[in-house]
Amino acid sequence: METVSFRLSNGMMIPAVGFGVGTVKDLRARGSLYIAREFALEKAKDLFVNHYKENNRYPILKDIKKEKMIPQMIQAKLQSVWGGGKILFDTARAYCYSEEVLGDEMRKCGISRDNIFIITKVTNIAQRQNTVVKDLEASLRNLRTDYIDLYLLHWPQTDTWLDSWKVMEQILSSGKVKGIGVCNCKPHHLEELLRIADVIPLVNECECHLLLQQNDTRKYCREHGIKLIAHTPLGRLTEQIRGSKELKEICNKYQISLSQLIMRWHYQLGDVSIPNTTSLSHLSENEDIWDFELLPEDMEVLKGFDSDVRIWPDPDCCDFTRL
Numbered sequence: 264m265e266t267v268s269f270r271l272s273n274g275m276m277i278p279a280v281g282f283g284v285g286t287v288k289d290l291r292a293r294g295s296l297y298i299a300r301e302f303a304l305e306k307a308k309d310l311f312v313n314h315y316k317e318n319n320r321y322p323i324l325k326d327i328k329k330e331k332m333i334p335q336m337i338q339a340k341l342q343s344v345w346g347g348g349k350i351l352f353d354t355a356r357a358y359c360y361s362e363e364v365l366g367d368e369m370r371k372c373g374i375s376r377d378n379i380f381i382i383t384k385v386t387n388i389a390q391r392q393n394t395v396v397k398d399l400e401a402s403l404r405n406l407r408t409d410y411i412d413l414y415l416l417h418w419p420q421t422d423t424w425l426d427s428w429k430v431m432e433q434i435l436s437s438g439k440v441k442g443i444g445v446c447n448c449k450p451h452h453l454e455e456l457l458r459i460a461d462v463i464p465l466v467n468e469c470e471c472h473l474l475l476q477q478n479d480t481r482k483y484c485r486e487h488g489i490k491l492i493a494h495t496p497l498g499r500l501t502e503q504i505r506g507s508k509e510l511k512e513i514c515n516k517y518q519i520s521l522s523q524l525i526m527r528w529h530y531q532l533g534d535v536s537i538p539n540t541t542s543l544s545h546l547s548e549n550e551d552i553w554d555f556e557l558l559p560e561d562m563e564v565l566k567g568f569d570s571d572v573r574i575w576p577d578p579d580c581c582d583f584t585r586l
């Protein structure tokens with residue numbers, strides 16, 4: 264099957280469903296002392312189980328085991344290219360070794376670069392230090408490529424981001440990126456940007472899931488030819504989503520899983536989505552959404568879940584130095 268894609272306002276095609284590589288903290292780079300410490304912490308975990316519960320924090324070693332699955336996920340995703348399709352990966356300079364791991368896996372797989380669509384992002388620190396161009400060079404090195412498909416400003420960092428956008432526009436004319444865009448922007452950010460921009464962002468990648476549906480942002484984006492990319496698209500399947508009887512009933516009706524319901528909902532809203540997973544079966548499940556269509560009344564039920572609940576910081580009131 265051909266990759267299902269959307270057309271961006273500059274004519275580029277972007278796959279409707281991608282893979283969010285997420286943060287990868289490479290163990291090798293952390294050294295054996297670090298691993299020993301993590302191991303000891305895991306051993307001590309049972310003693311501190313209440314602390315973990317109170318802090319709503321996963322055991323560290325479990326996180327690392329999950330991260331170790333990421334190269335396999337990237338490889339599986341790459342191997343699913345056939346029939347001239349494209350594979351979309353979302354990564355960022357801020358996700359530790361994520362770019363390097365993706366670069367390694369792309370090199371190993373032997374698949375043509377033309378079949379891969381890469382999104383990566385400028386760090387907030389590069390915005391503050393005025394080193395956006397250097398950041399791009401580092402991303403190109405990490406990813407072992409000579410161009411990025413979509414290069415994004417990671418956050419609308421107060422005081423720096425409009426100047427950074429002007430640098431992004433210059434970068435675009437260098438040919439090292441095919442398109443530029445933003446992340447985590449609300450309509451008022453976009454309004455501010457459009458006042459100074461010579462190039463309109465192709466995309467706005469923002470937190471978007473059942474509990475934070477971004478209807479105003481989507482409307483604004485649509486009116487200005489900006490595609491919304493939904494990050495954290497499954498809302499991490501939190502209890503409020505997993506525990507819902509209403510959602511279970513809709514899933515039963517279509518004989519689909521909860522993640523398929525949510526992924527299809529994103530597609531029908533016209534959003535690109537980039538879920539992350541460390542499970543091969545989840546990976547294929549999340550893409551198996553093309554042979555059913557949600558009826559308007561079911562889309563309406565899903566709309567009722569919008570409740571302004573964020574997993575990530577609100578770009579209007581956050582400490583950008585910690586992101």
Ligand SMILES: NC(=O)c1ccc[n+]([C@@H]2O[C@H](COP(=O)([O-])OP(=O)(O)OC[C@H]3O[C@@H](n4cnc5c(N)ncnc54)[C@H](OP(=O)(O)O)[C@@H]3O)[C@@H](O)[C@H]2O)c1
Binds near residue numbers: 468
């Ligand atoms: N631009 C930005 O500022 C920004 C910010 C945050 C995130 N992002 C992007 O968004 C991507 C995804 O975000 P995220 O990982 O935070 O949230 P997510 O994709 O909404 O949720 C991932 C979680 O859902 C689970 N999951 C995935 N598929 C599943 C399935 N079919 N059944 C059951 N559980 C499933 C995964 O567990 P399993 O591993 O067990 O499947 C994982 O715990 C990131 O990797 C990143 O690329 C961008």
